[in-house]
Amino acid sequence: MxxxxxxxxxxxxxxxxxxxxxxxxxxxxxxxxxxxxxxxxxxxxxxxxxxxxxxxxxxxxxxxxxxxxxxxxxxxxxxxxxxxxxxxxxxxxxxxxxxxxxxxxxxxxxxxxxxxxxxxxxxxxxxxxxxxxVAGGIPVIKALREGLAGNRISKVAGILNGTCNYILTVMRERGREFAEVLAEAQKLGYAEADPSFDIDGVDAAHKLAILAALAFGRPVAFDEVHVEGIRHVSALDIAFARELGYRIKLLGLARRTEAGIAARVHPCMVPEAAPIARVDGVFNAVVAEGDFVGRIMLEGRGAGAGPTASAVVADLIDIARGRSTPVWGAASGHLSDAPSVPIGAHVGCYYLRLMVVDRPGVIADVTAVLRDQGISLESMLQRGRSPGEAVPVVLVTHETRESAMRAALDRIAGLDAVLEAPTLIRIEPA
Structure with missing residues (x-):
C-alpha cells in the first residue's frame, strides 16, 4: 500500500x-x-x-x-x-x-x-x-463542478443558511416574533453571539457567490450579489404568507439571463407545495437547473461537525486518489466574462405590507402611486376595521420591474397615512 x-x-x-x-x-x-x-x-x-x-x-x-x-x-x-x-x-x-x-x-x-x-x-x-x-455535508460543489459538467446551468438557488431557516421555521410553527426566536436560537447554539453574518444574509451571499461561479463558469463576484436579511420579517408577514398559500424562506438565487448573471439573497415567498418550501429547521437545500438534466435538488445538514467534516474528508480522498478538477470548473482562460445584472432589473411579483391609519381614501392614495409606476395588483387583503387606528394592508402585485417597485415604495412611505416603513418580500415561483 x-x-x-x-x-x-x-x-x-x-x-x-x-x-x-x-x-x-x-x-x-x-x-x-x-x-x-x-x-x-x-x-x-x-x-x-x-x-x-x-x-x-x-x-x-x-x-x-x-x-x-x-x-x-x-x-x-x-x-x-x-x-x-x-x-x-x-x-x-x-x-x-x-x-x-x-x-x-x-x-x-x-x-x-x-x-x-x-x-x-x-x-x-x-x-x-x-x-x-457550501451547504455542509451536501455534496453540491461536486454536483455542480463534476456531476453536471456537461450541462448549461440556467439557475442555481437554495436555502444556504441553517440559522435563518431555523428562525423562520419556528416563527411559522409557533407564531413568535423574530427577536424572541433569535434569542432562543443563540441559547441552543444555532446562532452566534453576534448573528449579523447569518441574519443579514452575508453568509448565504458568500455561499451563493461560490455556487454562481461554478454554475456559470465565471470568476467569483461576491460584491455584485444583492443581499438582504430577515430582520424585517415579522410574525404578521408569516401569517399573511400562510393565508396567501406561501412560506417565507431566505433564499440565494442566481440565474443566467440574456443580460448576464443575476445573483441575489433575500427573503422570498415560495408556494407551500414547492419542495424547497418544505425544507425546515437547520437544514439546507440547493436546486440547480440544467439544459439536459432538468431540475435537481439536494437537501441535508448545512453545518455542524459531522456534515462539514464529511465534506472535508471527501476532498482529502480525492487528493489521495490524485483526482483533480480546475478550481472553478474550467481553466482561468476559459471562464466567462458575463456581466452582473443589478437588482433593479429584476422582474417578478411582490408582497407589500403597509401599516396605515384606517380612514377613507388611504387605499386610493396607495393604488394611485402604484398606477403611476405601471404596477398592477393581483390581490389585496385587509382584515377588520379600526377607524383612526393602525391596520395592516397587504397588496400582491402582478409581475413588475424592481426599479418601478422601489420608486413606488419611496412615494408610499411618504404618505401621511403610512405609519412605518413598508415591508416588501419578493414572490418566487416553485
Missing part, C-alpha cells in the same frame, strides 16, 4: 475536531476509498490546553498557522480557521506557494479572494478544494 497521506489541520474548533474524529473512526473505509491511509500529523490552534474531545497526542503543534505550510512532513493543508483575511488567507496562500494541495471550509475567503486563489492554485499546479465551504 502507498504511504499515508499526511495532513496538517489549522483550526481545531468543532469542524477541525470532527475531521480528526472521522479519519480515526472511519479509518478503514477512508483507506479503502482513498487507496492509502489518510492521517493528521500536524495541527495549529491558539489554545493547547482546551479539551476538544479528541486525542492530540503525538501530533506536531504549531502556534503560527502559516508555519504549518512549511512543514516538510505535511502533504496537504486543511484550513479551518475562518475569516476572509488574516491567518486563514495567509495559510492558504503559503500552502499553495509551497506546492501543497489545500482543503478549506472557508466560504468568506473563497467568496472574497477565490479568483486570485484559484489562479494561484492553477499556476502552482495543485488542488484547492472546498466542498465543505
Amino acid at each position: 502507498s504511504r499515508p497521506l499526511s495532513v496538517g489541520v489549522a483550526g481545531l474548533g468543532t469542524v477541525g475536531a470532527g475531521v480528526l474524529k472521522l479519519l480515526r473512526e472511519n479509518a478503514g473505509i477512508v483507506t479503502a476509498r482513498a487507496g492509502r491511509p489518510i492521517a493528521v500529523t500536524a495541527v495549529s490552534a491558539r489554545d493547547r490546553t482546551r479539551d476538544r474531545g479528541v486525542d492530540l497526542g503525538g501530533l506536531r503543534w504549531y502556534e503560527d498557522a502559516v508555519a504549518l505550510a512549511a512543514d516538510p512532513g505535511v502533504d496537504v493543508i486543511v484550513e479551518l480557521i475562518g475569516g476572509a483575511n488574516g491567518p486563514a488567507r495567509q495559510l492558504v496562500q503559503a500552502g499553495l506557494a509551497a506546492g501543497k494541495p489545500v482543503v478549506t471550509a472557508n466560504k468568506a475567503l473563497l467568496a472574497v479572494h477565490g479568483a486570485a486563489l484559484g489562479a494561484q492554485a492553477e499556476q502552482a499546479g495543485v488542488t484547492l478544494a472546498f466542498e465543505a465551504a
Whole structure:
C-alpha cells in the first residue's frame, strides 16, 4: 500500500475536531476509498490546553498557522480557521506557494479572494478544494463542478443558511416574533453571539457567490450579489404568507439571463407545495437547473461537525486518489466574462405590507402611486376595521420591474397615512 497521506489541520474548533474524529473512526473505509491511509500529523490552534474531545497526542503543534505550510512532513493543508483575511488567507496562500494541495471550509475567503486563489492554485499546479465551504455535508460543489459538467446551468438557488431557516421555521410553527426566536436560537447554539453574518444574509451571499461561479463558469463576484436579511420579517408577514398559500424562506438565487448573471439573497415567498418550501429547521437545500438534466435538488445538514467534516474528508480522498478538477470548473482562460445584472432589473411579483391609519381614501392614495409606476395588483387583503387606528394592508402585485417597485415604495412611505416603513418580500415561483 502507498504511504499515508499526511495532513496538517489549522483550526481545531468543532469542524477541525470532527475531521480528526472521522479519519480515526472511519479509518478503514477512508483507506479503502482513498487507496492509502489518510492521517493528521500536524495541527495549529491558539489554545493547547482546551479539551476538544479528541486525542492530540503525538501530533506536531504549531502556534503560527502559516508555519504549518512549511512543514516538510505535511502533504496537504486543511484550513479551518475562518475569516476572509488574516491567518486563514495567509495559510492558504503559503500552502499553495509551497506546492501543497489545500482543503478549506472557508466560504468568506473563497467568496472574497477565490479568483486570485484559484489562479494561484492553477499556476502552482495543485488542488484547492472546498466542498465543505457550501451547504455542509451536501455534496453540491461536486454536483455542480463534476456531476453536471456537461450541462448549461440556467439557475442555481437554495436555502444556504441553517440559522435563518431555523428562525423562520419556528416563527411559522409557533407564531413568535423574530427577536424572541433569535434569542432562543443563540441559547441552543444555532446562532452566534453576534448573528449579523447569518441574519443579514452575508453568509448565504458568500455561499451563493461560490455556487454562481461554478454554475456559470465565471470568476467569483461576491460584491455584485444583492443581499438582504430577515430582520424585517415579522410574525404578521408569516401569517399573511400562510393565508396567501406561501412560506417565507431566505433564499440565494442566481440565474443566467440574456443580460448576464443575476445573483441575489433575500427573503422570498415560495408556494407551500414547492419542495424547497418544505425544507425546515437547520437544514439546507440547493436546486440547480440544467439544459439536459432538468431540475435537481439536494437537501441535508448545512453545518455542524459531522456534515462539514464529511465534506472535508471527501476532498482529502480525492487528493489521495490524485483526482483533480480546475478550481472553478474550467481553466482561468476559459471562464466567462458575463456581466452582473443589478437588482433593479429584476422582474417578478411582490408582497407589500403597509401599516396605515384606517380612514377613507388611504387605499386610493396607495393604488394611485402604484398606477403611476405601471404596477398592477393581483390581490389585496385587509382584515377588520379600526377607524383612526393602525391596520395592516397587504397588496400582491402582478409581475413588475424592481426599479418601478422601489420608486413606488419611496412615494408610499411618504404618505401621511403610512405609519412605518413598508415591508416588501419578493414572490418566487416553485
